[in-house]
Amino acid sequence: MPRFKTVHRGLKLLPIDFDKQLLPGTFEHALSYLVDHELDLSDFHARYRNSVEGAPAYDPAVLLKIVLLAYSRGIISSRKIAAACRDHVLFMAISGDSQPHFTTLAHFVSAMGELAAKLFAQVLTVCDRQGLIGREMFAIDGVKLPSNASKAKSGTRADFLRQAEKMEKAAQAMIERQRQCDRQPEDDDLRAARKLERLQANARQLRSWLSENPDDRKGAKGRVNLSNRTDNDSAKMATSKGVVQGYTGVATVDEQAQIIVDAQAHGTGSEQALLTPVVAATAAWRTPTTCYTADAGYHSRKALEQLEAAGIAAFIPDNGYRKRDSRYAGQALHTEKPDPLWDKSAKPRTSRRYSPADFHFDPIQQTCTCPAGKQLYGNGSNCLIKGQPAIKFKGALRDCLSCLQRKQCLRTPEKTAARQVTFCLPKAAPDNALTRMRRRIDSPQGREMITRRFATVEPVFGNLRHNKRLDRFSLRGRERVDGQWKLYCVTHNIEKLARCGT
Structure with a gap:
């Protein structure tokens, strides 16, 4: 019978050199080097006031390393991050065996605010210095993710007023019934008292929210948008998985090395309104020859006219470009179990009468x-x-x-x-921004740019959604969610630095 050496499992005491755990060429090595030698964290240090009094605090550089390493491993829960600092050797090595409490980690991420934008800009500057930004084509895309908000608590002010009045009437009716029953408290009375307390508390919360928010949210065209009592910056958005209450994370990706040059989170599901702020945010990175590409959700007359007025080259298709492109002729054959709520394909006619399509018309x-x-x-x-x-x-x-x-x-x-x-009869097509963009998309160059856009931006979202397991935002408020989205995009850019940088 053959004999083999003993394999040790479980707990074992070993001397470990933390510096040797960060191997060159890995994400954690690049992260440690950037935070220690490249990033300016003076804005984080300015928040601390414990130079004379107070207990020593965790170094923000250590907390930043821990959070970004956790995001790169698909860990978003602060409790799981704190557990990794106690059990995982790599987290011990990058943090110097620091074991911050999960509340410390949660407060660090939620209170980051605008400092996340400064970190993103600093990492982007390092990427540019390494020659990873080509500035030839910027591809724009977004993803709709749920946030830490209750979809059931969405509505207009009129809806909330009706709910508050209904709760107050129910509470008043319970009070009247209790006044009519003059007897010793029993189990049923105790349950009724707890129910009455909950109704009154919910009614007070509704009234307090209505007083703090005197106006409804207004959309782009002046229509009333639904408000949310848990996170009023979020919005109800339709996705392929159903309706979610959350934010749209928009990323602008450079074609050369798939570096994210801009990241924003918005509480709206309308992508048409997001093209202009994204183009304005990337003005410092583009050149006169830089062109923008986006999907059909960003196609609108106003945005295209603004791009033409600014002299910016763009390739943004309309919703019908696939019907005019022969490459998508057989795409319906690959559709699996279409959702009847979202399937926009033509339904078969049930009528047996002849329609105009059965008549032969020679124009x-x-x-x-x-x-x-x-x-x-x-x-x-x-x-x-x-x-x-x-x-x-x-x-x-x-x-x-x-x-x-x-x-x-x-x-x-x-x-x-x-x-x-x-x-x-076909109308004479007017010469405006929409028709000019349609001709540009239908040209051989336009079809090539659409293909290049797919190859540029889709792998980035695949990395964030699948590899990093980003399936929701864990914070509330647009500023905090925007900071968390930027941290994930910073993680992606540091990965590119570790693989492509010198």
């Missing part, structure tokens, strides 16, 4: 032939239907009255003598 000769092979005559050319030019055709009585297909052609063949059909 050049302006003639029309019915399914029975009979020629229809024009009945009102040069007419307008909802502002669009159209031409009408009507069948001859001698053909329609004796036709054997009247039941398939007419809705009421016993009352209607002849079939009429209308065809809309």
Whole structure:
């Protein structure tokens, strides 16, 4: 029988050199070097006032290393991060065997605020110094993620007023019933008292929220948006997984090494309103030859006109570009179990009557032939239907009255003598920003830029969502969520530095 050496498992006391655990070329080595030698953390130090009095605090450099290393491993919970500092050798090495409490870590992340933007800018400067930013193409995309907010507590001020009044009426009715029952308290009375206390507390919270927020949230076009009583900066957003209460994380990625040059989090699901602030935020990094690419969600007349006025090259397709591109002709074959709420494909007709599609219309000769092979005559050319030019055709009585297909052609063949059909003529396309962008997208260069956009920005979100397991934001408030999103993007950029930098 062969013999093998003993394999040790479980607890064992070993002398460990923490410096030798951070191997060159790894993420933790690059993170440690950046925090110790490149990043300026003086703004973090300015927050501490314990030089004379108070207990010593954890170094913000140590806390930053711990948080970013945890985000790179897909750990977002402060309790799990604190447990990793006690059990994981790599966390011990990068933090110098510091074991901060989970409340310390949670407060450090939530109180970071605008300092996350400064950290992001400093890491981006190091990436630029390493030559990882090409400035040839910036690809923009976003992801909608739920946040630490209750979807059930969304509504308008009118909805909240009705809820408060309903709770107050229910509480008043319970008080009246208790006044009518003059007896010793029993178990049922104790339960009723607790229920009354909860109703009154919820009603007070609603009234307090209404007094602190006197106005409804307004959308881009002045319409009322839903408010949220747990996080009023978040919004209800429709995703492929259903409706979530959260934020949209937008990232602008450079094509050369997939470095994120800008990261923002917004409490809106409308991507059209996010293109302008993203372009403005990346103004310091682009050159006169830099072009922007984005998906169809960022396509709008106002944004395209602003880009043209600023002389910025962009390739932003409209919603119908896939129908005009032969490369997407067979994409419907790969659709698996479409959701009926989101499937926008054409539904099969249940009616057996002939539709205008069954008639042969020649737009050049302006003639029309019915399914029975009979020629229809024009009945009102040069007419307008909802502002669009159209031409009408009507069948001859001698053909329609004796036709054997009247039941398939007419809705009421016993009352209607002849079939009429209308065809809309194509309008002359106006020369505006939308049509010019459509021609640019349909060109060979435009199709190439769409492909390059996929290859640039989609792997970045795959890294953040799958590898880093970013499936939700754990904070409340736009400033805090924006800081957490920037920290994740900083983690991605440091990974690129570790792999591509010198």
